[in-house]
Amino acid sequence: MKYIVVHAGRRDDYQVALALADRDLLKCLITDFYTPFDIIIIGTFLKLLPGSIQSKLKKRYKEGLSSNFVVISFLSVFYEILFSLTQNIKYSILKDKALGKKAKQLSIKYNVPILSMNTYAKYAFEENPVNPKVLFQFHPHTTFVKNILQEEMALNEMSKKSLLQEYEFSVSDNVLRNLTQEIHLADHIICASSVTAKSLLNEGIQADQIKIIPYGVDTSLYPYKKREILGRNSTFKIIFIGSLNQRKGITYLLDAIKGIPNIELNIVGRGIFDNALLSNYTIKINIHKNISHKDMVSLLHSSHCFVLPSLIEGFGQVILEAMSTGIPVIASENTIASDIIIDRENGFLVPVRNSTKIRENVELLIENPELINTIGERGFRTSEQLTWANFRNNIANYTQSLN
Incomplete structure (x- = not known):
């Protein structure tokens, strides 16, 4: 059984889509932008661009994940441009909706289930008869987070300025309700830590629906080094x-x-x-x-x-x-x-x-x-x-x- 994966940006360095592609389990990745460095003509042209531009474009490409697997939602691109120009979060939310709906459209068309990152899943899963519906919850549930941050603001007046800029306080109650709906629409939920799992249990999700799979690290990018022993009075x-x-x-x-x-x-x-x-x-x-x-x-x-x-x-x-x-x-x-x-x-x-x-x-x-x-x-x-x-x-x- 193959899956449609949906997320914006380079979420988790494309590792979920790459994982499925490696096992021939990926139908497609639906996203807002992907640089096709693997297409020879386009890749050759892109390599002629200034290094700074190349560097940015390479962040939206993953070796091993063929651009043939990638489907771009052009409506999501449109909303991303509007968000970049205005910084109005409503356009970011509309982008998420466009991606989720594109995933649902292709899921029903090809009778292929969806593995959706959170914020897109409500639109991907709702009124979609194709199962299983798999959610990757990469953040703790918003209610759990919001409660902790509200506690902090009550304890520390100075914290309000930065905490009120957080996502949980930037979106409407309707968006927060959608984020609760999506976890209850999912048949199975993957998360990367027990903290996130706890936030889902608090919302009534059953433990047997949750699978904890921790992220990884590329140790070659963060090489080990033994530290010099500190001397007396050293900094x-x-x-x-x-x-x-x-x-x-x-x-x-x-x-x-x-x-x-x-x-x-x-x-x-x-x-x-x-x-x-x-x-x-x-x-x-x-x-x-x-x-x-x-x-x-x-x-x-x-x-x-x-x-x-x-x-x-x-x-x-x-x-x-x-x-x-x-x-x-x-x-x-x-x-x-x-x-x-x-x-x-x-x-x-x-x-x-x-x-x-x-x-x-x-x-x-x-x-x-x-x-x-x-x-x-x-x-x-x-x-x-x-x-x-x-x-x-x-x-x-x-x-x-x-x-």
Whole structure:
């Protein structure tokens, strides 16, 4: 049995569609844009373009996923252009609707089931007689997320500015209802972490409908490096990677390390960037915006600890990427860390909103610098077990089991 996969952009580096294509299980991928580098004439022309343009176009292509499998929804392209010009989220929602409806149209035409990423599935599954309907829920359910963020705003007035920019507060109640409808329209739901699974259970989804398949990491892009042992009074370098907003729990990290001598924090920022969250702290902070991949890996290699105290993540890919480089990771329980980290064995697992536990673990590494490499290497060994090849294999095996 083959599947139609539907999502916009380069969701998860096209790994789900590639997984099915590898096993001859893919009917087509419905998306908004895909660069046909594999078509010789077009590929030759594209290679003549300036490097900066080529680089952007290559992000919308995946080696091994033939453009022959790709169907473009031109209506979704139209809405994407409108969204880019206006930044009005209604056009992004209309794009999702166009993709979902295109998937349903082809599903019924060819009598082929759909594997849809969330936000498109309601339109793909509704009034579609073809089964099974498989949903990939890459984010925790919106109600679960919204409740956590509302709790945070009640606890921390300063967090409101960045949290109100989050998707869950940017869309209408009708869109939120659609996101609830789609999980109940699905026969089977794949998610990448137990945190996301928990959010679905809270909405009444049965445990036997849910399959947890963790994402992978390309360890060649995040190579392992042993750290030099810290000397007495050396600067202890912490790195944080992600949006500078309270969803990532940034103030809990700042509260944890304030007052610790010889501490340096490197913030590698992308997405939302709320500088006001840093205003009450005198910690030495270096901010790196939109740096290259090479520079980010270099910062990981020169740091002694990676911290991600997120309030909520569907996965937290950067945790796995950091572990691959051999750096000890401190991460909150509301991430993939709760599935892959054994506390103080291959990393550090801390409760959400717990600066005290973060501080204890940072101080443990400072006082016992040999643990930096010991725990970092164990984390690396864990990352070796979570490859993209394993992810693809698990996706293909699971979808085949639904036949």
